[in-house]
Amino acid sequence: MRKHQWLIVGITLLFTILSAIYAARKPDIYEAQARVQVDLENAQSRQGGAVIVSGTSDPAYFNTQLQILTGPGLLRRVVKTLDLEHDDAFLRPQSAGSTTLQNLLRMVGLGSAARKETKDSESKDIPLVDSVASPTSYNDLAEAKRLAPHVGVLQASLDVNPVRETRVQSRDTRLIDVRFKHPDPQVAAKVVNAIVEAYRLSNMERRNETSNQTTEFLQRRIAELQSQIRNDEERLLSYSKSRAILSLSPDQNTVVDRLSKLNNQLVEAENQRKNAKAALDSYLQQPDAVAGLVEGTARYSDAEVKLSELQRQRAQLLVEYTEEWPDVKQIDQQIAVLEKRVRESRNRGTTTFMTSLEAAYSRAFAYEQSLRESFNQQRSEVLSQNESAINYRIIQQQIDTSKNLLNGLLQRSAENNMLAAGTPNNIHIIDYSLVPELPVGPKRTQSVMLAFFFSLVFGVGLALFLDYLDDTIGSAEDVEKMLHLPALAAIPAIGNVSRRLLPGGSAAQTLDANSALLLHSDTRSSLAEAYRQLRTSVLLSTAGRAPKTLLVTSSLPSEGKTTTAANTALSLAQTGAKVLIVDADMRRPRLHSIFKVDNHFGLSSALSTETSEAEVLKIISRHEESGLYVLASGPVPPNPAELIGSEQMRRLLGILEANFTHVVVDSPPIASFTDGVLIASMVDGVLLVLHGGKSSRDVARRSRQLLQDVGAKIFGVVLNNVSLRSHDYSYYQQYYNSSYNDEDEDGMIVNTKA
Template identity: 35%
Template sequence: MSDQKRYPDNLPPEVTFRQLPARQAHDSGAVIYPEIDLPRYGEAEDFHLRMLWRIVRKRRWLIIGIASIITTLVTIDVFRTKPLYEATTTIEIGRDNGARINSNGLFIQEEDYLNVTMNTSEVILKSLPLLEDVVVQLRLDQNPAFLASQKKSVWESLHEIAGKIQRDDASAPPAVFTATAMKSKIEGNRSPEEVERLAPYVGMLEESLRVRPILDTRAMTLTFKHTDPVIAAGVANAIAQRFVETSFDKKIEKFTSASEWLDRSTRELKSKIERSEQALADYTKTNNIYSTDGKATLVAEKLSRLHDLATRAETDRILKESLYEQVRQGRVAQIPEAFADTKTVELQRKLGELATTAAELSVTYGPKYPKMAEINQQMAAIRDQIAAGRVQLEEKLKADYERVVRDENALKAALEEAKAGAAQENQRAIQYSLLKQDVDTAKSLYTEFLQKTNQAYLEVAQQQSNIRIISPARVPKEPVSPNRQRTILIGLLLSLSGGIGLAWLLERFDDSIRSVDDVNRYTQLPALAVIPVIGANKSLLNGRRRKDNTPELLALGSGDKASAIMQRARLMEFDGRSPASEAYRALRTALLLSAAGNPPKTILVTSVRMEEGKTTTATNTAIALAQLGASVLLIDCDMRNPSVHDVFGTSRTLGLSTYLVRNVEIDELTQDLPGENLRMISSGPIPPNPAELLSSERMKRLLAQLSERYDHIVLDSPPLASVTDAVILSTMVNGVILVVHGGRNSRQAVQRACHELSAVGARIFGIVLNNVDLRREGHDDYYYYSYQYSYSADAKRTKT
């Protein structure tokens, strides 16, 4: 058959594989399968208590293991948790007198609302500043027992559990490491660094503190939990006491603030009077102030004289600066004669006369006249003298200008100094008057503030606290949590539920064939037998280590792999009273009764995949049939991976492949096996084309010929999923036994194998469910019956 052929994944329950028809198209050799309505694989099954109980029994060790592990972990974790002690303080919040408001001469009392008061008190009790005060007051930041770990080590918890189991009284009371709380002075405002350092301890207080008002009363309970009972009681009382103090301080805050401010102001006024009087005396002494008469005239006269001189110096400086600028810019001719140089003026006049003479001579005699050169030389000399005079004049004016500037600056400085002296004289007189006035004002305020301070102190003394502690917390004797028994019981129940749920989920996802119900439900074929798991070598000798053990059987106790395979394949021969042997006898009975009055002669044994036990089933079936006295022939048709010859320790030099390839007599290939009525034909040498040999006419004639000689012929063939050899052989035999390894093959694979056989017209006797754990897969009754029946009969025979 071609590997490209496709088969449906599953079949509906009403389709029987042994009756499934197949037809062949007229124009091709392809087999056309009937169209059937296939249900979707994995449809939900009815879930009922019986099925759940079967799942629980099947996977009981998984459920017990999960429950044991989880319960053990929960127990250890519960015992790791240190017991918590709870201390409770009860406080009363009385009615506050409230503030009195003066309205038109009438004093009105403010109303006190109970809900608002209780809620406000709860907020204050849980406020961070109050809890910080408690931490500092009790020095909890220095107490290692306060922030101790809430968990014990695993070793400590195991030791405690062992003590509980052994009922050791010494281990019963919990270990409490108490460090006595010592009170410390509470400071004012804290720095951000200090607040950050106290944050873990405040968080611990806030997490473990619970405040709850008592209904219809003005009382509330303050509860604190901790692993140390002494710390629990101490913290509860400290928080309550600090709340009382804080509330009273808040109540008298307005009075104390006023009295403190008045007291502080009074002391400041007194100090101010003393400072003012001392300042007045020091000022009078320092400035030699006896009388200010006559001094103002001298200062004013000096100031007037200096002002006149400074004005004149400024005018002279402006004049000198103007002359200096004209000379520096070359405008010497524009300088007034009073300030000009007489020599320079004379040279200018002479230069003008020579210029006039030179012009006349140039007009009369021409420019080349000899006397013109002389006149030009004289004019050049005069110009040089004029230039030199201009430089001298500029330097002179510059020196005069700088001198005038210095004189002006000196006079202005003297004028400013005189002005400062006059102002200082006036300031001294004014300052003296101010100091005198400060002394008089300070004395008046001091007298008034001293009276107000005495009145404020009287108001503070009249105030009373409206909060009191009704019942302080006492050191608890018994812990309040954890409830270990309840937690362990819940863990056990949850773990059992989880284990059952996991088992059910695994069962739902498991699509393998595991039980007779699975065989009937998904293949619509009978389960011919359920072969239990065959144990190791020693288990195969169950009930036979007595005098009737044969030397051959005792020699197989070496335990190697070949011996184990031989023992399983020849179980009916070596251990006929085991549960597996009884299962093979049940298979033999089912085969003989598969056809009324006409037991099958040729039986094909195959499987879906390799390593499912088809060879073991074939050999034990052949031995079981031979034990009834019928002549049985076992043929190894697996010419790809033969193993029957290994089971019986024979050779495969000559075998089935030899007969199909060469012209030999069948008697030359038949080998006698231990026991009566049982013979075997090995596979022979492995040929290159097993499928072609098996589908030949010679193979059909061989089976027909052997059917006349033997009562039963058992054929061991290759698996269906690998090659088509089994499908070819299934058309030549009376029926097929399909061996399915319990829990290994999926439902689709088994269904495809059955459909593959039925499609070619093969008759399927049924399915042998092999290698099944009877206790695990829900066959407890069958296992118990087989086991008890076999060994009860053996015991009776031994007793007889």
């Protein structure tokens, strides 16, 4: 993940700066706060003329008030009161005056919060509403729909919370804080004051509406009763005149009273007869219900218990005996007798119960008939004595009843008026909102810190994901972990810029980026030291003696194998050894151009014909400047793989081993061609060159497997073109140059490719 550190830093800085700019451009938010007190809407009663107020708490009532404060019905009224539909300060608020630069300075603690100064706030510290608009009708859906967007804006910025006492311990209060946020402090104060004022007035209107409805109902009933009493009195007067009724004698009153009592008794007898008939019909339609009553008796229950006990004993006997066993038969007889007795008891009880119901009905019917006869007889007597007096009495009773009801309604109306006049509003505004001077938001610093945190997390996650997708080998740790091979050297990349030199080197020295003989160009650079370290690793790779023949190959083209082969051979020659470098890459030969030797005769010439040792040595060229011996590839043959894999190649290597201290062979990439694999089985060891940060792990594994399949001895891996500025290379730099001074100079980077 370290190689992606600048990606992480860039993403973090980008999103943090964008978040800071966005937060700085957001307008200041001001919060206005008002406080209301919600007393309990207590039940009221009259005892001895006094109003008794119950103090029972009702959490549901308090929560209901919280919902009313944020409900669309109340907020529609606020929108109409303040005409927020056409208020530009509400719809298109302007910034409080602080610039983006000032907001940025405030985020880093170098500025103070801007104070909002307006003409309104100077002339009117508490922006109150003069009047509250009428509520929207339930049937006015068009108005509700038109005001809905503005109501939504109010709800989004409105915050209603109960106040809790926390000085000693958390306790509930009857106070509610109403807060509203808006970029314009004047608008924020006006809105929150309008909300609490509309809330107080709405509550009073609701209470008055309930009282008015009760008053209207009572007045309507009083008028109806007064009209009815007046009509009944006129009818009574007309009736007494038409029947010439002057007074009622005591005898007549006694007869009427008796008739009234008989009438009451007859009504009661009818009810008794109907109840008896209903009970009889019910049990006739549901005989099982009668059986259930009979079964609930104590005698029946005892029989059932005995029957259950006998059945249990029979079941126990059947476990060991059959139904023919004497004891089982005896119990069966007892069960049969007992079941018969139970049935008879049930039938007998049912018959007795139904008989009692029929008798009760008969008695009730007879009693009713008796009373009816007495009533008819008494009525005939009364009618015969003074039928007019009875009618007069009935009308008079109706008048008295109506007067009593009228007196009750008049008393109730007076009480309702007194309660309506003496009941105060249980909603009180404790504090109106002043115009806020300091903003409460937005929380710019917090937003920027969150943006920094999440962008950092995103950058780290992206770096980890890129590492997961990275299939290349970039360090010695990757070589040892992925290929299980030693990393013999890490060759740094060189460019035409100032270089990191070893002590004694000239800072003015430059390297030719097109030259492959990098070691010969500058023997004191860190690059030269890397090749010398590679030489040491090669010489110590075999026990007993240094390897005679060495194959330098790569997985794919352009990984630097030819440059590595040339500089490895050059480093071996610097020890005084007689070193030959062989260009076995007949498909893309380069050594003849590097060492500037003739390529008309070479390896292909020696392999295509029977060549003696003297003839082989004759076609070998000497590079005077470096002291190396070079065997060029020769003309490109049509069948390079057949020549390389021939016995003639093995014999040729034997001749070269006998005449040179070390033979370094440059072959084609083994993942693309079989030439290198064929040579690998003929030499003492193989150096596998990989391009740092570009060579694929899968291809490198396949190359290793190809070499191991032919029994080649792989000395290790040369990691080529490693950046001096990478964290991974700093490890190699310390490893290779531990004996040198720590002079901090710039490195040079170039891509050296085969």
